[in-house]
Amino acid sequence: LDLQSRRRAEAAAWRQSLTDRGILCVNMISSPGAGKTSLLQAMAKHWADRPRMAVLVGDIATDRDAERLAPYVPVKQLTTGGACHLELPLVLAGWEKLNSHGIEFLIIENVGNLICPASHDLGEHIRVVVLSVTEGDDKPGKYPKAFRTSQACVVNKIDLLPYVPFSVSAVTEDAHRVHAGLPVLPVSALTGEGVSAWCEFLTDRRRQML
Amino acid sequence: LDLQSRRRAEAAAWRQSLTDRGILCVNMISSPGAGKTSLLQAMAKHWADRPRMAVLVGDIATDRDAERLAPYVPVKQLTTGGACHLELPLVLAGWEKLNSHGIEFLIIENVGNLICPASHDLGEHIRVVVLSVTEGDDKPGKYPKAFRTSQACVVNKIDLLPYVPFSVSAVTEDAHRVHAGLPVLPVSALTGEGVSAWCEFLTDRRRQML
């Protein structure tokens, strides 16, 4: 088997092992600064007591994101040193060091990049693309693979809607041209608006997986 | 010579030919939606009569950016079809089709990506990284190559400063940890604030090149 087929088989096996353990795996992709880490902080606060959530966060440099998350959830930093997207071997290495006892959700925060992460299966059950209202509502068509291969789109920073030329209906229409019926959930990681509905969505997806 | 050395030699030759023609070449890199295209629109309006500016804009899909710029400047869309950064051959192919008569500035808008474009010489005299205040002031250390290999940093969307947790001095400090003395220019492509100083900076750089 060539490398690509072997990787795909490994990812499928890893996904199944998580299913068997009752853990929903989410691969979160977005541009740099769309708010992935902030959203994870908001989710952790919303789920303060339970369900239990753990995070693997990827970056090309520093462990700033892991430091921001450590007060709230079990987290391990994955540092690529240059590669512009996470790949399965690095994720599995991080998973071994992570305190995953009793968790229901494993969230992988991918490297800030709206292109390359869309081409790499990390064993997730759900891929979510996070787009912030400050990036513009014409982005889905311009970065189609990220939207085509995701099962949900979170539109973040809706608190800034009064100050930016962005239409939630326009971006939803553009996303649906690329991926018909893709669920679009508006949130603000800053104010907390929409976070409860987003957590409900994931809880529901986990229930379906079990 | 291996491919990398040949590419570097080609880029150097192309840069020299632009110098001989009095054209300053700028390679603009940033995350998706940081405001490259909007800033180019603002620059074109500022330089309405002259100097003359032409643009090559790269994307993985669509020609939306070229359409937005066409009313203002000679422009050609470069579509990679998937590659997450521009490379010299595609730039040279676009250059041949571009109406470059009498221009003083060739601006290359790179693909929206804060990582991979930092590793590819497009023959530019000046590489500029555009970071928007909405992305966060901890990004320079997290995406160091983009800042280390640039000769200027434009901080865009300063009109949003009242509504986001962003400090211009903090991001300047973080950028200088990676690249001491990197010029940081705050602008708003939306309101026009700082655009004149940014254009002055480029005019000055061109004068130095001649």
Ligand SMILES: Nc1nc2c(ncn2[C@@H]2O[C@H](COP(=O)(O)OP(=O)(O)OP(=O)(O)O)[C@@H](O)[C@H]2O)c(=O)[nH]1
């Ligand atoms: N106004 C506003 N700002 C937000 C919101 N969410 C995040 N931010 C800000 O956006 C910036 C980037 O947030 P991060 O959480 O670092 O984004 P990220 O996607 O994790 O960035 P990378 O990991 O580098 O790709 C920070 O300054 C946040 O405070 C929001 O809902 N509203």
Ligand SMILES: Nc1nc2c(ncn2[C@@H]2O[C@H](COP(=O)(O)OP(=O)(O)OP(=O)(O)O)[C@@H](O)[C@H]2O)c(=O)[nH]1
């Ligand atoms: N508030 C505010 N919004 C801005 C500013 N500059 C750009 N925008 C908005 O930011 C969004 C993205 O702008 P673009 O010009 O498309 O960004 P870009 O870097 O060219 O995006 P890509 O080419 O896809 O990488 C759009 O909705 C713009 O209207 C600014 O100075 N202030």
Ligand SMILES: [Mg+2]
């Ligand atoms: Mg982050």
Ligand SMILES: [Mg+2]
């Ligand atoms: Mg653009």
Ligand SMILES: [Zn+2]
């Ligand atoms: Zn890549």
Ligand SMILES: [Zn+2]
């Ligand atoms: Zn790349």
